Amino acid sequence: MFHCPIRLLFVGALLVSTLFCTNGMAAQLPAADTAQLRRHLVALTTTPQPRNYLHEASLNQAADYIKAELAAAGAHPTEQSYQVQGRMYQNILSSFGPVDGPRLVIGAHYDVCGEQPGADDNGTGVAALLELARLLGHQPLTCRVDLVAYTLEEPPFFRTPQMGSYVHARSLHEAGVPVRGMIALEMLGYYDDRKNSQDYPFKPLRWLYGSRGNYVTVAQKFGNGRFGRRFARLYKKTAALPVKRFKAPAWLPGIDFSDHLNYWHFDYLAVLLTDTAFYRNKQYHEAADTVDRLDLRRLALAVDAVLATVVRLATE
Template sequence: MKWALLSLFFFQTAGPAQAASPPPADTARLRQHLRFLVSTPQPRNYQHPDVLDSVAAYIQRNLRAAGAHSVGAQPYAVRGQKYRNVLGSFGPADGPRLIIGAHYDVCGDQPGADDNGTGVAALLELARLLGQQPALPYRIDLVAYTLEEPPFFRTPNMGSYVHAASLKAAGVPVRGMVALEMLGYYDDRRGTQRYPIWPLKFIYGSRGNYVTVAQKFGNGRFGRQFARRYRGAATVPVKRFKAPAWLPGIDFSDHLNYWKFGYQAVLLTDTAFYRNRSYHEATDTLGRLDMRRLGLAVEALLATVQMGE
């Protein structure tokens, strides 16, 4: 039975990078963003909308400084309180766009350094690097989402649901979407990586030292192309994971809302709670993160999105 289950999954590890080396990510800037995110006066959760507003303003300032055009907010109301997504664009104004997003709220009373400070820091460092490029092959929209975490997860109140719905309503053509969800925790020791189905450790290994591109079956051409290109560009180990949408964890982030509206989307992650045991805990702190490998994950993302069709 276990081998029948294993046959459902597609697996491939990273080989030597084939793409030209991207500009280096600035680990000092990544750390600076994370310090801001984990040092807010109260946790950046839905119960502290003023804190979420301060984080949204910080993200907007950094997108503008990076040279993004059409920087702005997408406000909406939940339970009588206003929350907002933050958006900024790079590249040509017209044509199908690539969406890259990360949520900036946390679950409960915790600092959320990896979840999802690393996703937001990666988004802002990617913005800085995109702003240095003389030309891009297509439009890239960077989006920082609010209200990804409980009690709003899997509801229309998620910021990513609001954004995906607005794209669909406007008939915006979308090439695909990439969700950045926890990218900073790595552990080279054996036994540090867990899986939703235990036999997978015999295929993927037991060391939590890689980045994963996760997608569901039937995700279309974008998912296959992104995973292949990211793997080819990366200098950090990359494992490609493709599974049924019902598998626990495969849709545990903002990409699930783009699936709901018929858009192709993937998850880029350090595997979250399958590796980082401080997931949704007070111990999810900056000191546990690996800035070097977070930077390498951003560099591979930049190299991937610079490629044309």
Template sequence: MRLLLPLLLLTSQALAQPADTVRLRRHILALTSTPEPRNYLHEVSLNQAADYIKAELAAAGARPTEQPYEVEGRTYRNILGHFGPETGPRIIIGAHYDVYGEQPGADDNGSGVAALLELARLLGQQQGLPCRIDLVAYTLEEPPFFRTPHMGSYVHAEALRKAGVPVRGMVALETLGYFDDRKRTQSYPLGPLKWVYGTRGNYVTVAQKFGNGHFGRQFARCYKQAAILPVKRFKAPAWLPGIDFSDHLNYWHFGYPAVLLTDTAFYRNHHYHKPTDTLNRLDLYRLGLAVEALLATVLRL
């Protein structure tokens, strides 16, 4: 009980300033209402989303910066917001803001970006953060750039490694708003996993690869203790389909520990990468609970 007390106190502190579902809705609506889908072909829409994210980070009290880079003659931007001390090891929390194809991407990954922005607002209300926390909104996570050096998260992780920046760990926020309490709504890359994790799509999962180090274990343990909604801890070989399907894979590539926080995307949400991935299908209350647990965990790490 003595070990749990500090976490319980921090959880109470986080819940005293709960996530705002009205703000979460506003963020997702802003991202899904661009003139055209925010994919790599539509620079105007990508830039509109990036400008919105940067303004919201600044309003939350972050120190916003940009990380522009060129791909095939076009300029794309990561948007960053910094909290806490300027020096020392840092924690990276990121979510990509681009979409795949011609679809709104409310869950993928409007929900992750909305969670990032709401976390920023809550972090801005904290005093004396224990370490530097960098929030990063990535561009170009989706195909055709997935698993290439053109991913925004690759560009960011590579820059950290080249600069010798000490990183305690990274958390990727990927599709966090879709839940279904019915049986047989949750699938897995390996069928027998349903006997371990169940068939109801009503939880978030902390996914990481074997050998991910102390940060991954600590984050998963603290998050599960802090969360009100169900949390499944999932650790598997890096080759298992889905275990590296987001921006955290690039931090693994550069030797940083990283975890994925997700609603499991296409293993649950059949609207994934489709025009039907819309705001009205999301559970903003449970998305808010996921953000509150994230805040409590970050304050604990």
């Protein structure tokens, strides 16, 4: 395999992008386990009712599972609870590495939209987060790494201060916590090698990125600073699957469709790691978003590259 960076200016969309085709696993790091990923996905998608904001018991069951897995990885998870419309919801917080100093934040939301299992959205993000915890627990880190599972990312709370990631980002801002950067894990398990399986916000982008949905995307906005560039470059060097960098104005549809937008709101640097969601996975927010439709091998490869990148960033 080879590296093939292409930098083009797409004037109509004011888009600068970089395509990375790469195949290079990081040496001397443990690999993500597809059996573990499947176990997490099954646990998250088989709650008595879908884990949406109306079903507090199912959300709490998912939260308890996440806490137990983080504790098993060697973390000391805590709850960040808050009230919305008379109901209590909670983010789950954990950390690895030193207590003090600047930190990296990696987050994924564990709620779903409506009455559906949410295997890709966002069971895969949470499964990736938990597998990262298991693997990070064995790594010597010189920078603190926070792993956060968010509640209430989905409608009707998306783009409101009730989002779990808004609550978390605000708490960091109010406490004056230095954050080197944030990584949102959002839908990482759906891939399709067929032609015309990938859509885009603007059709001409297909000429640049191709029509096959076989890659993972690092998305960031213009003006996102050195962290976004550094993360994307390290990620593409270690990933054993195609990686495409998508850098665009924040107003471009899809560029801020996850928890990272709330860190941008508080002037933290943040990126989105995704399989591009509804631009590829047509089961998005549907009952057919099930575990059997996912590619766990490529999900594991995406996790491997996150681990290698985070370890590098956290030991620099």
